[in-house]
Amino acid sequence: MSLHLDPVLLFKCLADETRLVMSLLLQAEGELCVCELTCALDASQPKVSRHLAQLRHCGLLQDRRQGQWIFYRLHPQLPAWVNLLLQTTQQGNPDLLIASAARLAQMGERPERDAACC
Amino acid sequence: MSLHLDPVLLFKCLADETRLVMSLLLQAEGELCVCELTCALDASQPKVSRHLAQLRHCGLLQDRRQGQWIFYRLHPQLPAWVNLLLQTTQQGNPDLLIASAARLAQMGERPERDAACC
DNA sequence: TACGCATATAACAATATCCATATATAATAA
């Protein structure tokens, strides 16, 4: 059974560069903690945290705590059309992630993931 | 050769119920004039007109004048990912158009289209 | 020309969004 996700709310979520890049980066990377996203996006921690909260509230993201860190990923029960929409956006705009993926790759001291909880 | 369409701008366009329904209705119906959209959406004429202008400015819609009427349609040179995204949204949310399509179907006195100009 | 219809735009108020700064909470380590 998949989540319901109001399309207007979803588009509001994606209608901001920070949130769009975060969403696509999570789609590409699977799971990232707030500090990794902060580095990848080159943005302030409160800014990243607030946008993540918005994405979580609308149902696009799920979080889990692991020790000090909180890892975010796309919600595992996203409706199929939402996953397809994200893939389509990514494939039609491959340059959107270049800078943030590069910053993430260069980042040192990334926290280790425990065995995925589910 | 297809248009470039900034994804954040596109999502801003779709992040409003009036604009989202208009866009999907045009995808389903092909071409509609402002008065048809005004009826279908049950909205004021200036409201419809201003949202249409926004969709046109961002590149999602194209218009043509035919006598007194101005017909809008999806821009014929949309990038493939944009068309796919609209289709995906429509198929994942079939109820979005029910009310407006019904109002359109019940509308009397709809203007006749001349042979499509292009 | 004048009039009516279809559409676009302007002006304004109400509301929403965004960012930065400051502060709060939670986990871990000493």
Next chain:
DNA sequence: TTATTATATATGGATATTGTTATATGCGTA
């Protein structure tokens, strides 16, 4: 306990978005 790190939230100001009302423009017709 205290300190440190990671993350979340509150507050306030700047800016953007939205809808309504009023007005302008453009076409067709008398």
